[in-house]
Amino acid sequence: MARALDVVVLGLSITSSWGNGHATTFRALLKGMAARGHRVLFLERDKPWYADNRDLPSPDYCDVALYDSLDELADRYADTVRRADLVIVGSYVPDGVEVGDWVQRTAHGVTAFYDIDTPVTVARLERGDTEYLSAGQIPGYDLYLSFTGGPILDRLERQFGAQRARVLYCSVDPEGYYPELGPVRWDLGYLGTYSPDRQPTLDRLLVEPARAWERGSFIVAGPQYPDGIGWPENVARVEHLPPAEHRRFYNAQRFTLNVTRADMVAAGWSPSVRLFEAAACGVPIISDPWNGLETLFTPGEEILITNDGEQVMRWLRDTPGQRARAIGRAARRRVMASHTGVRRAAELEGYVAEVRGMPLSARAL
Template identity: 65%
Template sequence: MTAGALDVVFLGLSIRSSWGNGHATTYRALCRALAAAGHRVTFLERDVPWYAANRDLAAPSFCRLELYRSVAELRERLGETLRRADLAVVGSYVPDGVEVGGLVQELARGVTAFYDIDTPVTVAHLSRGECEYLTPALVPGFDLYLSFTGGPMLARIERELGAPAARALYCSADPEVHRPAAAPGAAPTWDLGYVGTYGADRQPALERLLIEPARRRPDRRFVVAGPQYPPGIDWPANVARVEHLAPGEHAAFYAAQRFTLNVTRADMVRAGWSPSVRLFEAAACATPIVSDPWPGIETVFAPGREILLARSTGEALAILERLPEDERRALGARARRRVLAEHTAAHRAEALAAHVREARERAARRRAPARRRARVAQEDPG
């Protein structure tokens, strides 16, 4: 490895399968960017049948992938990997996450971090004693709490959960994967589309901003991609359904839409400052975005210039029907420039390395008084 490079180990939900989760896309982009910056990356993933049966990246070229079947196997076979890591990161929703987090805190000699890809959900579950992958007692033992949510939530995590340092580490776009894919002048297939796994708390916004507009405008074309939607949903005839869309197909999917929709989980709307990967991916592809509003969205994209906000069916239809084509294209181009300047995976990899340096400096400051006391004791043993 090059000077200053880190040996980074992630223990995440999945990197080999994006089926039914948004974690794989984030891990792939971040690990690829870390490797490109000269860091050595290992990803440890619990081998579960539903991801094994739906692999869309079986052997990543940018990191070492190790599968394990139990926490006992993780300790016995991969414990040394954790011990030698400069940074060991445990992600949210990892199976047996409490045991895994405890094991990392026990074995890791470098910086330890919890990477919360579901921060508002995690904090809400912790407050009710219902979180399966993290406990309040574990939080102070991580040197870093890396959060998909920024803003006031970071201070709350430090104040209420005792995290030594809560830092935002948003998802991102990978410019090598997410870029304009449509041929110049090609007409989009759909007027409005959405990609995302079904979520009961997201469904009302999807109904309001895509399904009801489709009912009112049967002459327009819509599409929803993602798994786990229940059979009882009344999809209008002009809404196409794609059960699963592999990450490698996202750019072409965005390119086929005049606008793409972003809808946000209820906990994340309340917390604010929680951009989804859809925002960055679509913007990197220069596809104009329509989003539900939430606090802090203006810190990510400028409403009206780089993103359009809609609260109601009427506002969504107005965007589809009234925005001039030249302004639609300009909106997408401005959003792409913003992503390339601030929101790529390389930006996140750089931020992560900076957080590790900060954690090391903080640890050194904590150790300094003890070293001074030991020096004084040696000089004046009486």
């Protein structure tokens, strides 16, 4: 293992998972960093919507500090950022452009931008939207860590001048997600915040099968769904499900559904943290298709892939229990080997070593 690093992360949120997928992504990664001996400080802008929904205010694997303004950030944490071996700025950080400029001026160690929304970010940059990142900042980071792999990495380097665009997929904490015995309540479930571009796929792959199969039992969990959606009677709704309840939620399903945002589908190679969490629980996953998914899970053996609601219903009604469980177990084996927070932390160490000019052989993955 590489020597212990002092790491500062400025991210959207780690204390609250309400309405965002960033918190669980940071939690798994930073827990993995701590397990590998690194010291981490997470700096989070104090926002009322997170303050009212903090499900992990004080992680035991990193320090967390809240700040109210850019002035407070600079006054209180300039020395810490200056001394850090690695400083990471995440996507969607409030005043992210100003935060990024400050980090690039202040930090003496390796600097990185961690984009947990890469296809969305690229689309924003192309239309001149600089809500949390400007195109001119990208070459100033030593690393552009991307939630999305595949061809978009080359594009970040060629079109936007990233010094080193490297994939850092989200990951899962094995201590929080694993199979457990209990009653199976739903034939198919879905966990995700409402998104207008995901809703047509959710309708096609869950709502329409629910209407066609009245004896089936379904559930959709997540916030911000409009009141006007006409859910069938056999589709249960949960407004918000904190991470502490995710494992029980997944394990109460015969199958779980993964639905991907349109920008992520177009880019490919964009697995959500929910995909890895469900797989870690050993629940067979039905997913919409996108390029790169087959590099993460073997279709037909570790995951079921379709855009056809009728195919979904056939799988729900006709797949023997033994076959479904085998798919779930195979997916779990893949996740435990390749997609844990500890594994991501080791990958990040490798990228930092690359910036410093250290050979990969100098550290153990």
